[in-house]
Amino acid sequence: MIGLNKINKIYKGNNSNTIKDLSLNIESNGITFILGKSGSGKTTLLNIISYLDNDFSGDYYFNDKNIRDFSLKEIEDFRKNQISFINQDIKLYENLTVYENLSIFCAEEDKILEVLNIVGLIDFKNRKVSKLSGGQRQRVTIARAMLRNSSVIICDEPTSALDQKNAYKVFDLLKKISLNTIVICVTHDKALANKYGDRIITLSNGTIESDTIINKCSLNENNNKNNKFNYKVLFKNSFLTFLKPSFASIIIFITILATLFTCILCKYNYKLEDIRTDIEKDYYLNNNIEGYEFRISKI
Numbered sequence: 001m002i003g004l005n006k007i008n009k010i011y012k013g014n015n016s017n018t019i020k021d022l023s024l025n026i027e028s029n030g031i032t033f034i035l036g037k038s039g040s041g042k043t044t045l046l047n048i049i050s051y052l053d054n055d056f057s058g059d060y061y062f063n064d065k066n067i068r069d070f071s072l073k074e075i076e077d078f079r080k081n082q083i084s085f086i087n088q089d090i091k092l093y094e095n096l097t098v099y100e101n102l103s104i105f106c107a108e109e110d111k112i113l114e115v116l117n118i119v120g121l122i123d124f125k126n127r128k129v130s131k132l133s134g135g136q137r138q139r140v141t142i143a144r145a146m147l148r149n150s151s152v153i154i155c156d157e158p159t160s161a162l163d164q165k166n167a168y169k170v171f172d173l174l175k176k177i178s179l180n181t182i183v184i185c186v187t188h189d190k191a192l193a194n195k196y197g198d199r200i201i202t203l204s205n206g207t208i209e210s211d212t213i214i215n216k217c218s219l220n221e222n223n224n225k226n227n228k229f230n231y232k233v234l235f236k237n238s239f240l241t242f243l244k245p246s247f248a249s250i251i252i253f254i255t256i257l258a259t260l261f262t263c264i265l266c267k268y269n270y271k272l273e274d275i276r277t278d279i280e281k282d283y284y285l286n287n288n289i290e291g292y293e294f295r296i297s298k299i
Helices: 042-049 072-081 098-103 109-118 134-148 164-177 190-196 216-223 231-243 247-286
Strands: 002-011 016-026 030-035 057-062 083-087 152-156 182-186 199-204 207-213
Touching: 002 042, 016 042, 016 207, 030 042, 030 164, 030 190, 042 152, 042 182, 072 083, 083 134, 098 109, 098 134, 109 134, 134 164, 152 164, 164 182, 164 190
Parallel strands: 030 182, 030 199, 083 152, 152 182
Antiparallel strands: 002 016, 002 057, 199 207
């Protein structure tokens, strides 16, 4: 979905190359963490992905379309409809209630209440934002992002001002959201990245130092929409399980093979019965034998 090709970002003031010849593809849902020391280019990369910063060289593809070729109206629509933000600097209307803050982005009451229930703030819907804790305020921003139904959620140190308990609550929500949405998160907290990340990218001096897939299954599980039973996959997985040195695995493998063999044999037997019945009917009819009681017996 997101493709960056040979991106370079140079700050003209000091002529420093913050992003250097960087190429990156993010094609699947899940949480992608971007790590690195201060000054490594993390926030600059987020600004490029969100296209808040378009003063760079290279190509940026979104859903196979080069954003560099977009008109001003298309760029505006991209930022408005495809990207949502969750930042460490929580921007909410302090004198409005939780519900009123969300109603700015969505006019459907049922939808707002549903999202508030998901983020655990349904009992705080009529409370002013100024009366909320830091963790609750951040959950309001997550609810806002959910209501926008964006394809990509950009998080810049979303839990830096929270304690560990509230940080985990925030990322528990983001993990659920990432099942259907690309979540890209910058953080200095490696423990959070290792706990919740599906992919971890480490930047150093504007280039990718490492790119590690942590949870490949999570990244791909929502791309597989075919739920039909697949005997080939079953046999392959069973065979791989059999290779593991486990008595229980061997029993499971033998049981599956026996079940498949029984199904095939039953299908073959009933086919033979149909042939046998037809032959018997033809024989007795041709010989004018009346009153014969036909029956089908298993072979």
